[in-house]
Amino acid sequence: MRDAVRGFGVLTRRELLALTGGAAAALSLPSFPACAAGTRRHGMSIFGELKYAPDFAHFDYVNPNAPKGGSFSQIGPTAAYNASFYTFDTLNGFILKGNAAQGLALLFDTLMKRAYDEPDAIYGLAAESVEISEDGNSLTFHMREGARFHDGTPLTAEDAAFSF
Numbered sequence: 001m002r003d004a005v006r007g008f009g010v011l012t013r014r015e016l017l018a019l020t021g022g023a024a025a026a027l028s029l030p031s032f033p034a035c036a037a038g039t040r041r042h043g044m045s046i047f048g049e050l051k052y053a054p055d056f057a058h059f060d061y062v063n064p065n066a067p068k069g070g071s072f073s074q075i076g077p078t079a080a081y082n083a084s085f086y087t088f089d090t091l092n093g094f095i096l097k098g099n100a101a102q103g104l105a106l107l108f109d110t111l112m113k114r115a116y117d118e119p120d121a122i123y124g125l126a127a128e129s130v131e132i133s134e135d136g137n138s139l140t141f142h143m144r145e146g147a148r149f150h151d152g153t154p155l156t157a158e159d160a161a162f163s164f
Contacts, residue, residue, distance in 0.1 A: 040131050040142065043112070043123035051118050061117055076102040111141050111160060126155060 011019070042054040058064050075085060082090075084099035093104035111127040124130065127141040147155035 038131060038134060040129040042129050043115075043121055044130060044132075045118065045121040047119050047121075050121055050123070051115065052121075052123060056123075059115055059117065080105070108163075109147075126160065 041050075043050045043052070052059070076083070082093065082096065082098065082100045083102045083104070085102075088099050088101035090098040090100050091104065092098070093100040109126045111125065112122040112130065113125040115121045115123060124141075124144065126144060126147045128144040129142045131140040131142070133139070141157070141160070143155060143157050143160065145154075149155060149159075
């Protein structure tokens, strides 16, 4: 009988306490304090201010003077999507049929890049800045002028939208 009643939305005390606690915790979360609606920002963080200024050259954990050159070969630790551990027969990582080469995701830049020395911050990469709508349900990305394809042609907003 109790199971039949529970099917109609009657909560136990434990479930009610858990639901109330979860709602209270959700209300205490910040809502993009560093990203006021309608303001163009170079990055976003839900936990407060960003660590890096708009014109930063590199993340603190990156060594711009690191040695360059050489070769590196390894079998990847995971076979994500349709990638195979040992072989490939396609260079399209988005199809369902076939075995894609590992590391194809490294060929593409994203609109924003995660900073690994902050809890949740993301900064513009192909996008120079981002705006959050008044209701917080949409983002407008402003493309970086210097963003280019491998052949030198400019990356446009239409190209970014087409990739989705």
